[in-house]
Amino acid sequence: MDKPTTTSSSSSLAVENPEVESDFLRSVHALLRELDGQRPAFQSEQGMLRWTLHKKIDRNLSNGVLLVKILVKELERAERYGYRQYIIPLLHTLMYTLVKTSGIHPDYLNVGVYDFCKKLLTLPKPYCTIGLHYAQQLKLERTVPGILYQRLVSAEQSLKNDAFPYQKKVFMFADPDLISEAVCRAIATEIKAARTSQSTRSCMIYVIEYALQEGLKEHCDFRILQAILQAKPLDEIEHCFQKVVAAMERAGRDLNAEYNQYVEELEKIYSTLLTTSKKDEEAAAEGNPGIPLPNPNISFHLWTDEDQLCEDLVLFLCPQSQSCEDDSLNQVLDSFEIQQMGPDYDGCEQARFSVLSTDSGIERDLPLPDDEVPEAEHSRLQRKGGIKKRTSTLDCLSLLQTGSSGQGAKPAGKLHRKCGGSVMEPIAQMKRLHTAQVLVLGDDRVLARLVQAYYSLRKRESRRAYLTPRLKVQFYYVPVMEEQPSSRSMEEYALPDLAEPCELAAYLGRVDPWYESNVNTLCHMIPKLATMPSTPSKTSVSELFIIDVIAYYVRLGLQPIYFQVYTVKLFFKNERLEPAEDIFLTELLVTLEEYEPSRDNLLMKKKTMIEVPGADVTLVYKKVSLSNREKEETTSLRSTGLVMKAIPSNETEDLVCLNVSTAEIVKTANLSGRSYSLLTNKIRTRNIKMQSTEQRSFTVCLDKDSRRVYKNVTGIEVSPCLEPSYCLQKTRARRTSLSGDEDVGLAKYLPKSLLLPINTFAGIIQ
Structure with missing residues (x-):
């Protein structure tokens, strides 16, 4: 592949700044020292170092090459001296920096990161799993520069296009009985502030700018391009966005295509923009040299109804109105109540959706246009063409497997916990164009509510797979614990260690140190930030700590840990x-x-007897x-x-x-x-x-x-707890089988136990 290896001038200037490079080096070393310390869980000062480091890049994106250079050296040093606890955090920080910055990191840095990821394939899980995932992403990025940014923004912002139709959305759930009104208001305020700078128009402009800057390098005058796009109407922006995404996805699918052909397509798009907007070049000096990474689309919900998770997932697949989400968020801020959206269903355990059809299936009964007169030969009753296709056994099996947490055949009964499923999707999952990232806030009690909703959802899907073939669901957990007295009284003979409200979060922090540093730090920080007085910087897009950390978590937390229900x-x-x-x-x-003994027992009881x-x-x-x-x-x-x-x-x-x-x-x-x-x-x-x-x-x-x-x-x-799909298939097989309790039919291929997957950054580090 004939690909140029030029370096932009902005990156050259950044490398020659020793003060900035020294500051980044100190920040990275402080981040590594934080991983070495054996600190108690939920330290409030943890997690700020990573956020501060990336905020330095947001304020000056031209310095991204310095951070990438430092992180590559630290990764090589960690591999050379056997500091495995540094590898995954450094790799996550590096990849996030590569996506956030555009057109400024030299190709040799990408090659170095790619070679390092390939070396991780020789290590055990989770290093080889994460290394393979990032090696595939880097190979694709080297083939089509800017495609990772385009896919991330297009999916998270639900930018409609035919070339890349995948969509992703974060559903944040909070139980109002467990989290105070102040905390809910603070989170809703941050979400609303984050949306102010990420309209559909601005996000499409970001994708166009990123693709042209990455593909054309120094042949693209970014300030002129930015001024031109800002002056374009929405319909022209959409047309240009569609052409850019189509060119990138076409090059991404055909890896044997010449790189020059892809560049020629981008040059045509860029030339068209220049020739149609000569007058906009005068305003080019006011442009911003950086391209921000918008926060993901987050919807905040108060968990007031048991079936709310099912209903919200259905509405995600069948949206009724784009304004419903903003209206519900405003209701959180105004009246602390989220109005139920969408139709009322009978519950998650119903077998199917009931749809009333007025179509008899006969051609004669079909409505005719006003100007069409039925002919005599069409007066006969005729059945419409088509056949009723039944779902095959293999299709049922693939849907049930991909919808369950087990991901494949039934486990062999080993005691060790399962974690870190393969990042590569099975063939049966490739048709699922939507991803719902369900994030819950609270202590262990909100996880229990999530389990109940998940079990009800799996029971419903086992009877009729509606969401499973269309939607991939991922679960995330952010612990939130407010300072309040425990509701459980510790009696004299009660068992010890019963008052720990966030046991599962503490466990995740022990097995994944990067989760401990970035997610568990929010446990006490979210209530603390909610009680702070409101300031102009608190609602500034550049200072949204909670939303930025959650965005980092849902974007890079790809390794699930499975918990038995x-x-x-x-x-x-x-x-x-x-x-x-x-x-x-x-x-x-x-x-x-x-x-409470009976009256007869009281009369027979001796006064000298000791009450045991x-x-x-x-x-x-x-x-x-x-x-x-x-x-x-x-x-x-x-x-x-x-x-x-x-x-x-x-x-x-x-x-x-x-x-x-x-x-x-x-x-x-x-x-x-x-x-x-x-x-x-x-x-x-x-x-x-x-x-x-x-x-x-x-x-x-x-x-x-x-x-x-x-x-x-x-x-x-x-x-x-047994997986509902396994129970259903086993019940059906028993009706026709005489083999007793042995698993027959589809049941022997399905996971037996119901497992709840919680996504983390690394899974379980051995």
């Missing part, structure tokens, strides 16, 4: 009540209810071990309660199982009489049953949420 069946003291079923993600807490707390319970569970062997055990004990945690507290014991801690009461005898002591037992299991052997009942709280409390419970059964 568990189901619980509850049996009540009142036998006339049907057993209840629910799911949980992080924790199940069992506490003993107050015992707790109740006698029986536990039946399958004990798991590192050898992946399960052994069923039964034990009886007197306990005040137990807690089941699905999130490990130590990354060295990162196993997909429940860590059950029981508070056992042990009776002892001494010279002063009988007494008792408290003993904490720990069990690892996947399945467990608990039954009260007395008349005592207990209370069950799921995922630390006081809104999900079950009382008067006498027994529970906990097991991994």
